[in-house]
Amino acid sequence: MDCNKKIQIIDVGPRDGFQNVKSFIDTPTKLAIIDGLYQSGIRVIEVTSFVSPKAIPQMVDAADVAKAVIARYVDLRPIALVPNLRGAENAFESGIREVVCVISASEAHNSANVNRTIDESLASLNTIIKALPTMQVRLDVATAFGCPFSGKVPEENVLHLVEAATKLGVQGITLCDTIGVANPAQVRSLLAAMQREFPATSLALHFHNTRGMGLANICVAAEMGVRDFETSAGGLGGCPFAPGSEGNTATEDTVHMLHEMGYETGIDLDKLLGTVQCIADHVDAPLTGKMLGVHKSTCSNISGNAN
């Protein structure tokens, strides 16, 4: 394997995708989908979220999911999202050793999302890192490319937040395009700044496909050397408050493009599409990935001046 061409996919569907599904997905179904992702070759999965079941009832079985996954797979990195120390402690008790915390690069969005200032969120992050020294803690920088309230987010805001979090000791950063506004030129610019300022930081990217630019952004980021991308099988998830728009960039579309471009993900696309079909069959949410439709049909009968 050409290491320079190796890309790691982090599937966030069981967390970011499921949390947006209104009707409860029972625990065995969640575990079956996670198993499908694993069997297709995905080795890093956001498996659940240790949040208040009042806020997100879908995640009431977080501990059960986490324990089952940890017991079952020895070579899987299961990640859980935690909103605060209590969530991180619950995750730790369930055996989770890698969590992700979310802070927005935009004050307006951080306030709307978690009702805290960015400084308050950083203080909470610090509490988690100090209280659980053996826990790997990643930071998701939400609205890193744009905010639904304040528009374009200056690069300095992102860099300041990353610097502050890095000083606290986070072990990885994910820049998230929460509302799907990032464009390839902007991605290139912010990545250049990140690589200049934080060359040693483990960096992942998380794009939404709301405006159709998900794969374009992944393409330019991969060419700039980023090797970790968060995507969601089926494109599940995203912004529940933007009807008609898409959510996460689909894992299967990303894997297909990367393979075609000569990158290696270790993922079996056919097996993955089987799992996406399983999601389509058992999860009450529209899927937005394109490869499942292509997989099911054959464009074998074109006529009439097709071009």
Added chain:
Amino acid sequence: MDCNKKIQIIDVGPRDGFQNVKSFIDTPTKLAIIDGLYQSGIRVIEVTSFVSPKAIPQMVDAADVAKAVIARYVDLRPIALVPNLRGAENAFESGIREVVCVISASEAHNSANVNRTIDESLASLNTIIKALPTMQVRLDVATAFGCPFSGKVPEENVLHLVEAATKLGVQGITLCDTIGVANPAQVRSLLAAMQREFPATSLALHFHNTRGMGLANICVAAEMGVRDFETSAGGLGGCPFAPGSEGNTATEDTVHMLHEMGYETGIDLDKLLGTVQCIADHVDAPLTGKMLGVHKSTCSNISGNAN
């Protein structure tokens, strides 16, 4: 205006889009949609196709559409597709002075599409060029990136076809990804070969978004200097024999991305989205562009650990 950043959009919806719509779109509706595209700032439009009405009943009013468009706009380049000399002559009689002919880079697809060998198609192209010396003739190279029958299409096949057509005197080439399989690495490779072999050729690209890579391909091609892209308002058109898959890359999504990246198209996106809404209201076909949905909704109320 920075000429280096100026990109020309050729909207092919009234031809490539409409020809795939089963129920007849009446002539005034067709003209209203073309007018909407013009009013939004688009100055090159494939307005119709001079084909046998038996083969494509939707195009029975080709002469009426062409004449009306030519009478109405002085600064629009109306292009018509023609399958043969008879079509080209009919187009010429209607006042059309720029036509596009289609030849596939794959023998198998050319045979399925027009029941001719590539050499026979080139001979037909030659007849048109010789018979109508004042007509501008472009060539659409279909299946330039892949064929539904024979898979990957070697670059040499594309280059040979372009060379033969250029010798006959075509005034422009469009490389068409008929079935939406092109990936950014492949686009870059074929473009490099085209720019090396045919540096003086007027080159346009036509991508389908079947596998979600339409904007990624346009992004890398724009960065390599291509300045002409064929797209379709609403994403109308594409492959009618691939249910669940998308067709043409949507003009509105392309314009949005290019503007965000700093390119200039001369197109007013809000006006264009008004026309896409008009298409949604009056044309019985699913639209696949994303910007109309984003335009209608506002992602202004995110909560629950959105990232």
